[in-house]
Amino acid sequence: MNSRTNIAVHDSTVLDQIPWEQMQDGEYAHRYLLALMTDQPDRYVQNVRTQMWALTVDDRVMPLTVNEAEYDNSYVCSPYTHYVSYAKEELDMLGSPLWKGLFSVVLTGLGLWMKASQSNRMAIVNNWLLSTNLYHEMSAEEAERITHFCVERFPRHIIAFRSVCRKLCPDFYAGLKETGYIMVPSRYVYLFHPDWPALGKWRVRNTLRRDRQMLARSGYRILSHDELEEEHAQRIVELYNALYLHKYSKYNPQFTVAFIRLAMQKRTLTLIGLEKNGRLDGILGYFQRNGVMTTPLFGYDTSLPKETGLYRMLSSLLVQEAERQGMMLHQSAGVGAFKADRGAVGEPEYTAVYVNHLPLYRRWMWQAVAVLLDRIGIRMVEKYKL
Incomplete structure (x- = not known):
């Protein structure tokens, strides 16, 4: 045959x-x-x-x-x-x-x-x-x-x-x-495995610990996938657009409200949000395959002061998800120094x-x-x- x-x-x-x-x-x-x-x-x-x-x-x-x-x-x-x-x-x-x-x-x-x-x-x-x-x-x-x-x-x-x-x-x-x-x-992408910090430098472990402390003290509430509701869909698109389209490039995938609703209803992505005072200010969405997870959906309110640390907090959430599931984290490209400081390794x-x-x-x-x-x-x- x-x-x-x-x-x-x-x-x-x-x-x-x-x-x-x-x-x-x-x-x-x-x-x-x-x-x-x-x-x-x-x-x-x-x-x-x-x-x-x-x-x-x-x-x-x-x-x-x-x-x-x-x-x-x-x-x-x-x-x-x-x-x-x-x-x-x-x-x-x-x-x-x-x-x-x-x-x-x-x-x-x-x-x-x-x-x-x-x-x-x-x-x-x-x-x-x-x-x-x-x-x-x-x-x-x-x-x-x-x-x-x-x-x-x-x-x-x-x-x-x-x-x-x-x-x-x-x-x-x-x-x-x-x-x-x-x-x-x-x-040039960055890969991170939860086991690597324990085998590496103290500075990496300390940086990851400080990111978690920032999240814990921020006053933000972590919203799980099931806590996000239909009315969040438009806001999620806005947060993604603010980072990936307006700050980076219009040639990134332009996700629609229909895409977000598909993710919500069919779990084509697992979504996690950050909310404060009833407003969603940060979002990530990941999927996994063959022991690797990656985040094609990532965004936050870029109008807030940089000191708010939303990028750091979302990144920390993602690392914690990788740790919880024991998976390799594909962190995509860009912001290489930030990712390397937290134990990620670059790879073409x-x-x-x-x-x-x-x-x-x-x-x-x-x-x-x-x-x-x-x-x-x-x-x-x-x-x-x-």
Whole structure:
């Protein structure tokens, strides 16, 4: 029997044919995919236009997004947005008008090259439309099987996996490379395990302890998932937007009230809030897979004084959740010095792209970008803890 017969793609009309109860995390995947595939994805993530399929591989089911161009999409579906539009917004971090001007020209040229090579004609496997995609254990053999299947099904598309981290999935990472994927650095992320502080420096343990004391003395009440109510949904969107869209970038996923209500009702994210005087001032939402948890939803009232410490308190809550469940915490990218002071370890994260079946003019760009980012981009982030 050909092992590829255990792989299939399903559209919204045949979701009931998937044996969800036999799948790993099948109930969770069913709740999430049924909503996003029955409706259009942009009802839940406003700045995403994509075709979404359910890809079944043996006893796993994963979302598969397919795009043609859509250069204004959030980076979760658009490599052009990730490597050009978003990158241009971050040039102010360089602190030098000269370097900003130089890199702006470079990024404009890269953008033209990406469009010419049809970089956004891409099928992304296991793409949950979140900042971080977590993976079940996947072998090198499975990486090859999925790739062959997707190339046959989408012969004109780049095949890709986002959020590939060698430390979290070493076998899968190696399998992708063996299959012929180009590993393109995408972010420098921070990982934390509850056991690490006890093995490390006293300074780390002391910093974590002071964060907890700040939370305990703050006067904020911790709201569990079940204590949050429907009327909080709009406020949660506002808190997320204040941080991720207004402070950072409009190219981050723009979650809607419908997305928050889905999380509340179907627990597609576990939500925790901070409330004082009847007002919700901070929110986080996490999910977990294969012993790892991550927080695609995080926000607080940025109009309050920095001394309030909402970011510190929310981060402390998240660490406590990781401790309670004994899980690795994927803390995403950014604020590197803050996270390193609290025991997190930096690790490159990649977008793995497979282009061997495509014409040369569509392949060269990815090879060049991978070399450039690996030799320059990652080293800069590591040095300055960005």
